[in-house]
Amino acid sequence: QVQVVESGGGVVQPGGSLRLSCATSGFRLDSNGMHWVRQAPGKGLEWVAFIKYDGNIKDYVDSVKGRFTISRDNSKNTLYLQMSSLRAEDTAVYYCAKDGDSSEDYMGVWGKGTTVIVSS
């Protein structure tokens, strides 16, 4: 059964850092593209970051470039999102998602999310 489970959320001060983790099971992490998507309170969905199945391509929404880094550890079947220089506008539920059947570029399976609150 394909499953992704996020963890690592919490409350952090502006300017601080946080690392989110996404534990995966039921599929090979090194054979699938993975995404992070976030949802600010009461708002819609915003794609944040992508890592290609082979790890050679990573991409980010402009608002997090230079501050967030997506990575993975295939041996641990875990995806990460390292977040630094956090801002109030980064407050959101962060979802990890596995790619789809026909393309790496949509989200076929989602986790339940982990909440990040940036506040002093």
Next chain:
Amino acid sequence: AIRMTQSPSSLSASTGEKVTITCRASQGISSYLAWYQQKPGKAPELLIYDALILKSGVPSRFSGSGSGTDFTLTIRSLQSEDFATYYCQQYHSYPLTFGGGTKVEVK
């Protein structure tokens, strides 16, 4: 970035009614469009990809159509479990972008 515009932003409907949600892309995206359903307090779930292909297990009352810039999600006969917010997403090019969502509420 490609802008995705959904309409309406919300609608009220009764069980058994047919519901249609529209998604328009700011430039042509071929058929690189997905639809997601999100219920309150829950994660989104994929319904449709490649504009018209239902994910396995999704009820056949859901259907998708369109290509280029104009797309439609149709729920043939609304059921109680379909009251939710629906999002479209383009994957023609990065950055990936979502529509603003359409909330389907009970009339």
